[in-house]
Amino acid sequence: MKKLPLLFILGFVMFLQQETLIAQCCAAGNPLNLTPDMEQNGKQQLQLSVLFRSSLSDTYYNGNEVIDIDYVSNSGFQYIELAVAYGLTDKLSLVLESGYFLSKYERYVNPDFERKNATGLADLNLAARFPLWNKPSALFKINATAGIKLPVGAFDVVVDQVKLPIQLQPSSGAFRYHAAVLAAKGLKRGKWNAFGGGGVEISQRIKSKNFDYTYGTVYTLQLGAAVEIHPKISVSLQSRAEIREKSQREDNQIVEASGGAIVMLVPQISLTPFNSWNFQLAFSAPLYRNYNSIQLGNKYSFSCLVSRKNIRLNRS
Amino acid sequence: MKILIAFCLPLLLFSCGKNDDVPDKPSDQIVILSFEASHRNIKAWDTTTITVVAEGQNLEYFWEANHGDIKGQGVTVKYAAGNCCIGLNTITCKVFNETGFVEDTIQIRVRHYLDGGQQ
Numbered sequence: 001m002k003k004l005p006l007l008f009i010l011g012f013v014m015f016l017q018q019e020t021l022i023a024q025c026c027a028a029g030n031p032l033n034l035t036p037d038m039e040q041n042g043k044q045q046l047q048l049s050v051l052f053r054s055s056l057s058d059t060y061y062n063g064n065e066v067i068d069i070d071y072v073s074n075s076g077f078q079y080i081e082l083a084v085a086y087g088l089t090d091k092l093s094l095v096l097e098s099g100y101f102l103s104k105y106e107r108y109v110n111p112d113f114e115r116k117n118a119t120g121l122a123d124l125n126l127a128a129r130f131p132l133w134n135k136p137s138a139l140f141k142i143n144a145t146a147g148i149k150l151p152v153g154a155f156d157v158v159v160d161q162v163k164l165p166i167q168l169q170p171s172s173g174a175f176r177y178h179a180a181v182l183a184a185k186g187l188k189r190g191k192w193n194a195f196g197g198g199g200v201e202i203s204q205r206i207k208s209k210n211f212d213y214t215y216g217t218v219y220t221l222q223l224g225a226a227v228e229i230h231p232k233i234s235v236s237l238q239s240r241a242e243i244r245e246k247s248q249r250e251d252n253q254i255v256e257a258s259g260g261a262i263v264m265l266v267p268q269i270s271l272t273p274f275n276s277w278n279f280q281l282a283f284s285a286p287l288y289r290n291y292n293s294i295q296l297g298n299k300y301s302f303s304c305l306v307s308r309k310n311i312r313l314n315r316s
Numbered sequence: 317m318k319i320l321i322a323f324c325l326p327l328l329l330f331s332c333g334k335n336d337d338v339p340d341k342p343s344d345q346i347v348i349l350s351f352e353a354s355h356r357n358i359k360a361w362d363t364t365t366i367t368v369v370a371e372g373q374n375l376e377y378f379w380e381a382n383h384g385d386i387k388g389q390g391v392t393v394k395y396a397a398g399n400c401c402i403g404l405n406t407i408t409c410k411v412f413n414e415t416g417f418v419e420d421t422i423q424i425r426v427r428h429y430l431d432g433g434q435q
Binding site: 062069070071106108112113114116158160161162163165166167210211212249250253255256257258293294295296 | 337360361376377378379380381382383384385386387388389393394396398399400402403408428429430
């Protein structure tokens with residue numbers, strides 16, 4: 001029975017190897033988190049997790065309308081992230097996340113253009129998570145997260161003596177600062193949970209020898225509900241909006257074909273087969289989108305997470 | 317602490333490496349004779365062919381663009397860029413061998429996809 005978590009991980013790794021798992025990327029660096037995390041680590045308790053994320057884009061949009069452009073046939077990524085969260089105190093957890101792009105690619109309509117693919121280390125996320133307000137008797141809490149993503153990964157990646165374009169670079173090439181607030185209210189003795197929140201991610205200017213670019217600030221809003229359908233299984237559904245401002249290139253030129261708004265529906269299932277072990281699957285598909293100018297739009301993304309909670313470092 | 321070290325060690329090993337094999341020093345034994353594009357003004361997602369002709373021994377070619385994509389490798393490549401890259405974009409070619417490198421740049425203007433102008 002104790003080997004089941006290992007079988008989960010083994011199955012997960014085999015799942016990653018499938019060629020059919022394809023995905024998309026529109027920006028350099030780590031993808032944004034899809035699912036809310038209200039968990040607070042206890043003092044000196046550790047949480048380890050492995051996340052796999054995949055996403056696909058294969059359609060161009062002019063604003064919110066499909067436009068036929070014969071260039072990229074599909075684009076995507078397969079991304080894996082290791083995370084460590086440690087309870088420094090009962091009210092403050094530190095989070096360290098490091099991602100790796102197993103594949104970040106573009107395929108082209110023109111058969112003369114070879115598929116481009118990058119692999120490499122993404123950014124390192126350092127964050128602090130802490131409660132802003134907690135009222136257990138009312139099953140209500142508000143948590144906050146703030147942090148910085150460090151561009152420690154692969155940038156200026158070259159394949160066959162050609163530097164890859166910025167959207168295929170595994171690392172964002174710049175510091176990014178992020179903050180988020182998430183509120184959750186338990187209903188029906190905690191069997192139901194309603195949650196909502198918002199966040200912001202601000203990117204610094206990328207300034208390498210070749211690239212001079214600043215990604216637009218991203219604002220996220222989420223609203224959803226989760227229900228426990230079995231003591232070991234819960235499901236949730238959230239709507240999630242991402243509003244991205246326009247990017248800037250050299251000499252402060254605005255990149256008109258960047259940014260926009262997208263609203264996604266994210267169903268998620270969470271399993272807790274064993275005490276402290278958690279297994280999550282989440283799927284995201286856009287319900288509404290309105291890009292600035294013409295852009296390749298995301299079709300779906302998928303994530304899978306295995307985590308082990310409540311690991312006590314101090315056994316005394 | 318052990319977990320922190322285990323977590324950070326791969327970062328130190330794999331991060332921030334140099335990704336190309338171009339030597340750092342300029343060479344006086346390589347000469348770029350010509351560096352031309354078939355079109356210097358293209359509509360978004362159209363392509364232009366860029367060719368470099370250089371003189372020297374055992375030459376290799378490294379390409380980069382500040383915005384947009386380069387397809388192919390060697391003396392002739394194709395360049396294309398989407399609406400994301402409207403404006404004047406710089407393509408750089410470094411020609412190199414064991415003696416060092418020389419480089420040249422060319423600028424390609426990319427217009428809006430729905431702009432009806434001619435190349």
